[in-house]
Amino acid sequence: MTLLLNLLWFVFGGFWMGLAWLVAALIMIVTIVGIPWARAAFNVASFSFWPFGRVAVDRRTLTGRDDIGTGPIGVIGNVLWFLFAGWWLALGHLVAAVALAITIIGIPFAFQHVKLAVLAIAPIGQEPLRFGQFVEQGRGADIVADLTGGHEEAQRATVRIGNGMELGVHAAFGAADQTP
Secondary structure (H helix, E strand, O other): OHHHHHHHHHHHHHHHHHHHHHHHHHHHHHOOOOHHHHHHHHHHHHHHHOOOOEEEEEHHHHHOOOOOOOOHHHHHHHHHHHHHHHHHHHHHHHHHHHHHHHOOOOHHHHHHHHHHHHHHHOOOOEEEEEHHHHHHOHHHHHOOOOEOOEHHHHHHHEEEEEOOEEEEOOOOOOOOOOOO
16 A cells, blocks of 8 residues: 555655755755755655655654764754755645645645655654664664564554554553463
């Protein structure tokens, strides 16, 4: 289902929004001083091309420690990003979201544009990951924990609440349907 939604997204507008992110990244590279912001723009461009089944995660949450993009320098970087590129990318995503939401059938795509508009405001320190990749890496275990039976059971115990959120349910002494 995720593949189908991503293909439809790409054909019906995702290509153009991803291209806008690539243009922003290239402009940042050309200015030389914008090279640190170009990495974030390239990351979000790939996220913008294929947003379904992915979530942007703060690197502090992912690694459990601060780095240059998640500390005070990251805040300054996000403010500069917003002033020079973030506002027009966010505006583009919001306009597309409203246009898609009006069609009713485009509501799932509108939600993705809103998710990307929020990311366009402050992309520094964010890492786009697949849902499962977030669970497997670093501090993701705080959100969705593997059960004693392994990864497959953790996937079955995970309930998707929204497109960007998952709730992990785990038992301390084993699942009710398992024999001790």
